Amino acid sequence: MGKIIAVIMWLLVIGTVLLFVGQNVLFGDGRLWFPENISEIGATIDTQFSRTLVVVGIAFVLSQVALGYVVFRFGRRGQERAQYIHGSGKLEAIWTVATGVVFIVLAVMAQFIWAQVHLQEAGPNAVKVEVVAQQFQFNFHYPGADGVFGRTEPKFINDSSLNYVGLDPSDANGKDDVQTTTLVVPVGDPVDLTLRSKDVIHSLFIPALRFKQDTVPGLSIKMHFTANKAGKYEIPCAELCGQLHYNMRSFMLVLPKDDYRAMAAMSEEKFKERLTELLQQYPINR
Numbered sequence: 488m489g490k491i492i493a494v495i496m497w498l499l500v501i502g503t504v505l506l507f508v509g510q511n512v513l514f515g516d517g518r519l520w521f522p523e524n525i526s527e528i529g530a531t532i533d534t535q536f537s538r539t540l541v542v543v544g545i546a547f548v549l550s551q552v553a554l555g556y557v558v559f560r561f562g563r564r565g566q567e568r569a570q571y572i573h574g575s576g577k578l579e580a581i582w583t584v585a586t587g588v589v590f591i592v593l594a595v596m597a598q599f600i601w602a603q604v605h606l607q608e609a610g611p612n613a614v615k616v617e618v619v620a621q622q623f624q625f626n627f628h629y630p631g632a633d634g635v636f637g638r639t640e641p642k643f644i645n646d647s648s649l650n651y652v653g654l655d656p657s658d659a660n661g662k663d664d665v666q667t668t669t670l671v672v673p674v675g676d677p678v679d680l681t682l683r684s685k686d687v688i689h690s691l692f693i694p695a696l697r698f699k700q701d702t703v704p705g706l707s708i709k710m711h712f713t714a715n716k717a718g719k720y721e722i723p724c725a726e727l728c729g730q731l732h733y734n735m736r737s738f739m740l741v742l743p744k745d746d747y748r749a750m751a752a753m754s755e756e757k758f759k760e761r762l763t764e765l766l767q768q769y770p771i772n773r
């Protein structure tokens with residue numbers, strides 16, 4: 488019985504490795520893998536991801552093959568018995584240090600990418616969008632033609648009058664501001680997001696950008712990206728945030744610069760009309 492279990496274990500390992508290594512061969516179109524990357528730093532993130540996957544994959548294969556070997560050799564009663572030991576300080580030190588070194592090296596490499604999107608500024612010409620998440624939608628707030636955000640305050644939030652972000656009606660800067668549930672950005676220009684939440688933790692996930700950031704009540708989190716391909720991309724909420732979480736899905740429209748500039752100068756009404764047209768015009772990129 489032990490031998491059969493060991494062989495099944497090894498077959499499972501081979502199957503798992505094939506799913507990752509051979510998925511392009513098995514399915515041809517890479518449908519099990521990430522969508523096409525459209526972010527300027529996405530390739531770096533993908534490289535880091537693959538590097539981590541290979542390191543963890545090697546550890547997984549080695550440990551499973553070794554486990555299978557032990558089951559194969561010592562599995563049956565009456566035959567060869569495994570030696571019982573109380574532990575080995577030397578062995579434990581070796582694998583703890585080795586694991587530590589591997590993970591610290593990976594973390595140090597990854598933090599360069601993390602610092603680029605979190606700690607470095609997006610630049611003065613970046614397009615600014617404020618994100619306010621709530622159960623169960625993402626609201627995107629644009630400054631309108633004047634380029635200045637109107638003042639917002641929680642006491643002005645009123646979902647029934649579509650003031651989801653709480654714009655102060657008495658502030659002149661807010662008169663031309665636009666609130667939508669679609670993220671509209673230009674191609675090729677940095678986009679500076681400020682993320683907030685009105686209720687619970689949500690997560691703005693844009694797979695095509697390799698972008699994922701929690702929105703946390705009480706915090707303003709800044710992050711930036713540059714999208715380099717026009718199109719319509721999915722934004723699911725990636726944090727279980729309540730009963731209708733499954734339904735919390737927005738889109739990001741990446742537009743050619745001229746189209747974007749034209750929209751950025753529009754009134755809220757015109758902006759939304761144009762947005763409806765464009766959302767129908769662009770198919771979803773997967």
Ligand SMILES: [Cu+2]
Binds near residue numbers: 621623690727
């Ligand atoms: Cu959510």
